[in-house]
Amino acid sequence: MNASEEKLMKCYECVRQKVDFRPRAALVLGSGLGDYADEIRREAVLDYHEIEGFPVSTIPGHKGRFVFGYVGDVPVVVMQGRVHYYEGYSIQDVVLPIRLMKLMGAEFLLLTNASGGINRSFHAGDLMLITDQISSFVPSPLIGPNMDGLGTRFPDMSDIYDRKLQAMVRKTAERLNIPLQEGVYIQLTGPAYESPAEVRMCRTLGADAVGMSTACEAVAANHMGMRICGISCISNLACGMTDQPLSHKEVQEAADAAAPRFKKLVTEIIREACGQA
Numbered sequence: 001m002n003a004s005e006e007k008l009m010k011c012y013e014c015v016r017q018k019v020d021f022r023p024r025a026a027l028v029l030g031s032g033l034g035d036y037a038d039e040i041r042r043e044a045v046l047d048y049h050e051i052e053g054f055p056v057s058t059i060p061g062h063k064g065r066f067v068f069g070y071v072g073d074v075p076v077v078v079m080q081g082r083v084h085y086y087e088g089y090s091i092q093d094v095v096l097p098i099r100l101m102k103l104m105g106a107e108f109l110l111l112t113n114a115s116g117g118i119n120r121s122f123h124a125g126d127l128m129l130i131t132d133q134i135s136s137f138v139p140s141p142l143i144g145p146n147m148d149g150l151g152t153r154f155p156d157m158s159d160i161y162d163r164k165l166q167a168m169v170r171k172t173a174e175r176l177n178i179p180l181q182e183g184v185y186i187q188l189t190g191p192a193y194e195s196p197a198e199v200r201m202c203r204t205l206g207a208d209a210v211g212m213s214t215a216c217e218a219v220a221a222n223h224m225g226m227r228i229c230g231i232s233c234i235s236n237l238a239c240g241m242t243d244q245p246l247s248h249k250e251v252q253e254a255a256d257a258a259a260p261r262f263k264k265l266v267t268e269i270i271r272e273a274c275g276q277a
Helices: 003-018 034-038 091-104 163-175 196-205 215-223 248-276
Strands: 025-028 041-047 065-071 074-080 108-117 127-134 181-187 209-211 227-237
Touching: 003 091, 025 091, 025 248, 034 065, 034 074, 034 248, 065 248, 074 091, 074 248, 091 108, 091 215, 108 127, 108 215, 108 248, 127 163, 127 215, 127 248, 163 227, 163 248, 181 215, 181 227, 209 227, 215 227, 227 248
Parallel strands: 025 074, 025 108, 108 227, 127 181, 181 209
Antiparallel strands: 041 065, 065 074, 108 209, 127 227
């Protein structure tokens, strides 16, 4: 067992000693959705500081804890605050929470985030279904000795975001009368926002939205065979597309404004996805 695997198992044993709950679904909350975990039927809360060796989120507004409970009748584990590569953690630590939620029992993963819109037809406040991703600008979490107990050495990445789930999300959004964009998400390291030239590069590569999380998490989850769905809130248009300087405050305000629609969609996605399982 390598060092990353040993750390993961220690975290898992620590969680199991403190919380007796087996989730079916895992949810990672991005900017603007943080208080969603406060609205579910909660069974237990576990602060990241209480888990031995667990990476702790340092971003303002991220509470940094697991919330265990129910969305409808679906048992879920919610990350209320994720860990980012730009915080100085290794990529193995960044995806450790995803791997941990899989070990807890979650088979379905819903990833959410706030991102910058690259597609010129997007507007601040849009919700985008992630249909594919580009993760080549951050280290792969699969580098190093393979964790054979989690997945194969060379996992296929042709269907990271489950196509059946995508079809379900489209129908759900239509039923709820929630407009939904679609596109490719690209992860860059951050924490600086992208330059206009970098935004043009991302557009040339085929990306529709850019952010600083999510893609590496999806790689780790796909490696473990989880069913993955991703929804991104377009919190602003990326640098160079408007004359407005970018700020974290702007991102947070746009994400907060979209939160009611986002929460409604998240709830129905979890119910529908786990109803298919």
